[in-house]
Amino acid sequence: MEYFYLQLLFWLSLFLLFYSYIGYGMVLYGLVILKRKIFPHKPLSSHTLPEVTLIVPAYNERSCIEQKIQNSLALNYPAGKLTFLFVTEGSTDGTTEYLAQYPQVTVLGGSERKGKIEAINLAMQQINTPIVVFTDANTLLNQDALLHLVKHYSDPKVGAVAGEKRILNADKEEAAGAGEGIYWQYESLLKKLDSELYSVVGAAGELFSMRTHLYQPVEKDTLLDDFIISLRIAAQGYQVVYEPDAYAMEKPSFSIQEEMKRKVRICTGGFQSIVRLKHLLNPFRYGLLSFQYISHRVFRWTVAPLCIPVIFITNALLMPLSRWYEALFILQCVFYLLALTGYLLERRKFHVKALFVPFYFSFMNYTVYLGFIHYLGSKQTGIWEKARRS
Numbered sequence: 575m576e577y578f579y580l581q582l583l584f585w586l587s588l589f590l591l592f593y594s595y596i597g598y599g600m601v602l603y604g605l606v607i608l609k610r611k612i613f614p615h616k617p618l619s620s621h622t623l624p625e626v627t628l629i630v631p632a633y634n635e636r637s638c639i640e641q642k643i644q645n646s647l648a649l650n651y652p653a654g655k656l657t658f659l660f661v662t663e664g665s666t667d668g669t670t671e672y673l674a675q676y677p678q679v680t681v682l683g684g685s686e687r688k689g690k691i692e693a694i695n696l697a698m699q700q701i702n703t704p705i706v707v708f709t710d711a712n713t714l715l716n717q718d719a720l721l722h723l724v725k726h727y728s729d730p731k732v733g734a735v736a737g738e739k740r741i742l743n744a745d746k747e748e749a750a751g752a753g754e755g756i757y758w759q760y761e762s763l764l765k766k767l768d769s770e771l772y773s774v775v776g777a778a779g780e781l782f783s784m785r786t787h788l789y790q791p792v793e794k795d796t797l798l799d800d801f802i803i804s805l806r807i808a809a810q811g812y813q814v815v816y817e818p819d820a821y822a823m824e825k826p827s828f829s830i831q832e833e834m835k836r837k838v839r840i841c842t843g844g845f846q847s848i849v850r851l852k853h854l855l856n857p858f859r860y861g862l863l864s865f866q867y868i869s870h871r872v873f874r875w876t877v878a879p880l881c882i883p884v885i886f887i888t889n890a891l892l893m894p895l896s897r898w899y900e901a902l903f904i905l906q907c908v909f910y911l912l913a914l915t916g917y918l919l920e921r922r923k924f925h926v927k928a929l930f931v932p933f934y935f936s937f938m939n940y941t942v943y944l945g946f947i948h949y950l951g952s953k954q955t956g957i958w959e960k961a962r963r964s
Contacts, residue, residue, distance in 0.1 A: 577895055584888040587881040594878035598869040599760075602767045609771060621728040625703040626720060626783075627657040631690045635711035636667040642711050643676060651720045657703060660711075661693040691799045695791050707783040708800070713739075713822040715781060722820040723783045733788050733812025734804050736774050737781030737820035738762050757934060762818060764870060769816035772862040775870050777804035777814060780822035788812065793850075797843030805851055808863055830920055834941060841945025844875040879942040910936060 589597075628646060632639060646658055658679040662670040664687030673681045682697060698706070705724060709715060715737075723735045741758050768774050779800030788807050792799050804814050855872070857864035886906055892899040913936035916929030 577892065580888050580892055581895075584885060584892060587884040587888070590873070590877050591881040591885065593869070594873040594881075598873070599764055599767070601869075602764065602771060602866075606767050606770045618725055618728055621725075623652060623655055623721075624705050624724055624727060625655045625657070626651065626705045626707055626724065627659055627701050627703045627786075628707045628709065628720075629694065629697050629701075630658075630660045630709055630711050631693050631697075632660050632662050632665070632669055632673075632711040633687060633690070633693070634665050634667045634669060635662075636665075636669045636672060638712045639669050639672055641714065643673065643679065645714045647676075647678070648717060649715060649720055650717045656720070659697055659700065661697050663687055663693045663696070689794060691792050691796045692794050694799060695794070698786070698789050698791070701786050704786055705783055706786050706789070707781070708779060709782075709822060710780050710824070713780045713824045716819075716821050716823075719781065719820040719822075722817050723781075726815045726817065727785070729813075731813050732815050733807040733810065734777065734782065734784035734814045735820075736765070736769075736777035736804065736814060736816050737783075737822055738765075738816070738818045739778045739780045740821050740823050742823050742825050756930060757938070765816045766818060768866055768870065769814070772813065772866060773808045774814040774816045775805065775808070775863070775867045776801040778822075780824055781820060785812075796846070796850075797839060798847050801843070801847055802850065805847075805854065805867070809851075809854060809860065830917070830937075834937070834944075837938065837941035838944045838948060841875065841942045842948045843945075844871070844942075845946055845949040848872060848875065875942060879939045882939055913937075 593601075628649075630642065630646070632642070635642070643660075649656070658676075659682065660673050660679055661682045662673065663683065665683070670681060670683045673679055680700075682693070682700070694708070705727060707720060707723060719737060723737060726732045726735045739758055739762070765774050776798075777800050782800055782804065784803070784807060788810065789803070790806055792802055796802055808814050851867075854860055854864055854867050857868075860867075886903075889899060889903045889906060893903055909932050912929055913932040916926065916933030917937075919926055919929070920933070
């Protein structure tokens with residue numbers, strides 16, 4: 575009888591882990607195919623280009639601000655309909671002074687650093703255009719990004735449009751950077767399917783647009799402002815659309831340590847977001863949005879990391895039962911041994927691409943535990959130390 579419950583726990587945990595990373599994508603794809611047959615896609619109607627404000631939070635970004643401003647000014651959009659707003663709140667490295675030479679750019683400075691979300695809350699009070707686009711200072715946008723974003727606003731049901739995040743990998747990339755790139759390629763596919771089914775569940779702050787009047791001021795200690803903002807728009811009944819032809823290019827983290835710093839902050843913010851968006855866990859009220867949010871986000875931050883040790887331990891206890899369990903346990907050991915090998919080689923600056931996936935999978939779930947500990951043990955603040963990029 576004890577083996578029965580162990581097997582039940584093992585297979586249930588394995589199913590939930592599989593569903594969190596792969597199964598949901600399969601179900602999502604099937605639902606999208608079904609929707610295409612029942613509700614054929616309707617082309618977007620043409621409309622007049624709306625006025626847009628591009629907001630760039632830029633705290634101490636002197637190292638990349640020159641490239642960012644040139645990229646922004648080169649965007650393909652009617653000059654009279656595009657406003658640039660850089661928020662340099664408390665910068666001490668010359669970012670504010672550098673931007674002063676561009677009269678077409680409005681700069682919100684200030685002598686004190688209060689954090690990105692307070693900077694955004696402040697900036698939103700200055701906006702008088704119907705559409706606002708957020709982008710980070712260390713990312714570069716493709717030339718037609720804004721045109722691709724705003725075309726979706728011809729549909730009144732669309733409240734926000736998220737662009738795609740692309741990681742620029744070098745030829746000899748660290749495991750952290752290469753793993754991040756693989757992860758975002760898969761995430762981009764899921765977001766495309768999420769959007770086609772109903773709505774994206776969380777936009778990436780590297781490139782994200784919205785209808786200005788839908789903005790709700792965000793708590794100043796919020797860690798994942800882009801995630802909270804976009805899901806609160808979806809909770810109002812609007813769709814958050816994904817547009818892969820509008821993309822932000824960003825270099826990967828400088829090292830494993832820098833990527834860990836970034837992932838722990840994201841995971842800490844994930845638990846904070848689950849608490850603040852707990853109303854979205856009610857599928858009777860939010861329907862498809864709840865299904866997508868729970869499957870794509872909540873499971874990744876809560877259920878999947880818990881399943882990993884449960885699968886390993888129960889599998890070890892079940893080995894006397896059959897050779898199948900022995901084989902599965904050996905496969906698990908090999909997988910984690912590859913992940914550990916990838917980590918040790920990476921510390922010696924030796925990169926093996928075959929180890930990127932097991933390493934980054936284990937690394938991501940490890941940072942979830944660290945993020946949870948950090949969430950429970952420290953007071954959250956919207957001010958954080960930025961992770962260095964390559």
